[in-house]
Amino acid sequence: MAHRYILLPELDQELATTRTLLTAVPEAKTSFRPHPKSWTLGELGLHLANVLTWLPMTLRSTEFDLDPLGGPRVVSPKFESAAATLKVFDETARAARSALAAVSDAELAVPWTLKRRGLVLFTLPRAACIRSFVMNHLIHHRGQFTVYLRLCDIPLPPIYGPTADFTGDQLAAQKQGSS
Secondary structure (H helix, E strand, O other), X not given: OOHHHHHHHHHHHHHHHHHHHHHOOOHHHOOOOOOOOOOOHHHXXXXXXXXXXXXXXXXXXXXXXXXXXXXXXXXXXXXXXXXXHHHHHHHHHHHHXXXXXXXXXXXXXXEEEEEEOOEEEEEEEHXXXXXXXXXXXXXHHHHHHHHHHHHOOOOOXXXXXXXXXXXXXXXXXHHHHHO
């Protein structure tokens, strides 16, 4: 079995969960910032959407420098709105999934390097990079995002099971209604 067939269902699950959380954000709460050093809820949501750009980039190249010596530093896009973020997410999710669906095992085995100012931060096979640098990174920031949502008193939809806002009984009823 090709490795992409192992990674694709995992990616699909994480994309669906992330999209559900992004749709829960009311525009009025996007400027919420839990600490002066933290991103706003809107900026963090946009980062979730943009993490996905790293998947096709990882498959197109063998290295990436976040802040290349003598070159332009990577700059995060500016948050516009919750609706615009959801649109970006849908576009980046579609591109990430398409790139992964088209890759071969040989391409997934190619080493990929992340650098900052020429310093190697890590080198991993592309498959491991997709799991750690892209998916685990997405999941990490999504965890932060759920804390922001909770602090804003926004009900947390289920991620890997019931939440304090959605019980097992509610999930079962929701599942029956969608069948």
